Amino acid sequence: MGTGFILGIETSCDETAAAVVERGARTLSSVVASQIPTHAPYGGVVPELASREHLRAIVPVVRQALRRAGVALGDLDAVAVTSGPGLAGALLVGITYAKALAFAQGIPLIAVNHLEGHIHAVLLREQEEGHGQSELEREPALALVVSGGHTHLYLARPEHGLWTYSLLGRTVDDAAGEAYDKVAKLLGLGYPGGPWIDALARCGNPEAVPFSFAQVKTKAHLAGKTPRTKGAKTAPIAKLDPRFLFSFSGIKTAVLRYVELHRMREEAEARALRVMADLRPPQTREEARALCSQATLDLVASFQHAVVGDLLKKTFAAQENLGAGRILVTGGVAANRELRERFAAEGLARGVRVAFPTPALSTDNAAMIAAAAWPRLCAGEFAPQDLTAEPSLALGTSA
Numbered sequence: 001m002g003t004g005f006i007l008g009i010e011t012s013c014d015e016t017a018a019a020v021v022e023r024g025a026r027t028l029s030s031v032v033a034s035q036i037p038t039h040a041p042y043g044g045v046v047p048e049l050a051s052r053e054h055l056r057a058i059v060p061v062v063r064q065a066l067r068r069a070g071v072a073l074g075d076l077d078a079v080a081v082t083s084g085p086g087l088a089g090a091l092l093v094g095i096t097y098a099k100a101l102a103f104a105q106g107i108p109l110i111a112v113n114h115l116e117g118h119i120h121a122v123l124l125r126e127q128e129e130g131h132g133q134s135e136l137e138r139e140p141a142l143a144l145v146v147s148g149g150h151t152h153l154y155l156a157r158p159e160h161g162l163w164t165y166s167l168l169g170r171t172v173d174d175a176a177g178e179a180y181d182k183v184a185k186l187l188g189l190g191y192p193g194g195p196w197i198d199a200l201a202r203c204g205n206p207e208a209v210p211f212s213f214a215q216v217k218t219k220a221h222l223a224g225k226t227p228r229t230k231g232a233k234t235a236p237i238a239k240l241d242p243r244f245l246f247s248f249s250g251i252k253t254a255v256l257r258y259v260e261l262h263r264m265r266e267e268a269e270a271r272a273l274r275v276m277a278d279l280r281p282p283q284t285r286e287e288a289r290a291l292c293s294q295a296t297l298d299l300v301a302s303f304q305h306a307v308v309g310d311l312l313k314k315t316f317a318a319q320e321n322l323g324a325g326r327i328l329v330t331g332g333v334a335a336n337r338e339l340r341e342r343f344a345a346e347g348l349a350r351g352v353r354v355a356f357p358t359p360a361l362s363t364d365n366a367a368m369i370a371a372a373a374w375p376r377l378c379a380g381e382f383a384p385q386d387l388t389a390e391p392s393l394a395l396g397t398s399a
């Protein structure tokens with residue numbers, strides 16, 4: 001192996017990202033071009049616009065990643081690219097470009113599952129912070145991937161240098177990030193909703209509205225059916241332990257009902273018009289209060305408190321069930337402040353190590369893709385020449 005420099009490319013959704021990572025352990029550069037301004041007026045990702053924006057951004061983003069890393073194309077040992085899950089047209093932009101680069105340089109192309117990438121965002125941070133590598137390489141971990149497209153619990157096991165994953169639980173409908181985005185939209189807040197709700201929740205009473213989550217029932221009609229998430233087609237839900245299943249579509253409806261019952265719709269509609277031009281969530285209490293009534297702030301705080309509480313309860317139930325000594329929490333929602341605080345506190349109380357990516361690597365990026373590719377490069381696991389996009393690629397096996 002030469003330098004161990006891997007160029008990672010990620011275009012699965014609405015960020016065009018490239019990064020150079022050395023031996024899966026040191027980030028030399030990480031560039032993310034966000035498409036938020038493009039999709040914000042629609043309150044969600046528009047697939048056609050995403051592909052077009054990726055096409056526009058891919059060349060400058062890769063160039064910038066190489067320049068910031070101080071690495072020439074000729075110094076690279078491999079190109080890694082997200083092959084799924086994600087939007088087909090968006091994935092194809094990254095895959096096609098990565099293929100061409102790898103072919104021209106005569107270096108291997110490595111395909112990475114986006115979800116495995118999120119898990120490696122945590123492992124990359126641990127390596128960079130110098131935690132004993134041998135200990136980390138031996139110990140299995142419970143991984144919660146919680147993003148706009150996924151809410152999945154895996155057992156991640158290192159085996160002969162490669163990681164294997166078994167699915168323990170997942171959402172049966174919306175992902176947690178999707179619930180954040182939908183609730184933000186119905187309250188007239190900005191897009192994506194997570195950072196807005198995160199910021200506003202600090203100014204509300206989390207116990208004002210008692211939202212509750214019942215255990216998800218694995219009804220017979222779910223057996224064998226592909227769940228209707230943006231995510232992956234994985235094992236039939238009925239085979240998973242119901243204690244580790246999530247459902248976030250109910251709370252969105254409950255928020256909607258609350259808004260209607262308490263006549264908060266007008267306030268939300270007026271706010272939506274004001275927020276349209278605003279890409280940045282409020283930074284201070286004064287800004288939050290200027291934008292929202294106390295009733296709205298309380299509702300937002302209660303929503304977040306309930307969602308984080310449910311993620312916490314089920315994740316630690318799985319941890320206890322497995323006797324896992326550590327938990328990795330990753331994906332866009334793992335950037336959330338309340339989530340980080342409560343998971344860290346619960347871990348401390350139970351003597352379980354809880355690790356997160358750096359906030360910047362919680363949301364989509366390419367450093368995590370380059371990091372996940374390193375064990376594959378070592379094992380000689382390369383992508384076939386006819387690699388194509390797999391929009392519903394699943395990760396691992398079901399336990």
Ligand code: KG4
Nearest residue numbers: 147148149177192194198332333336363364
């Ligand atoms: O991982 P990610 O960038 O893309 C996917 O793979 O889906 O996650 C994006 C999701 C969005 O739903 C966004 O609202 C949510 O992560 N998010 C947050 C926060 N920052 C981003 N949710 C809660 N709190 C945050 N601070």
Ligand code: ZN
Nearest residue numbers: 147332363364
């Ligand atoms: Zn993601």
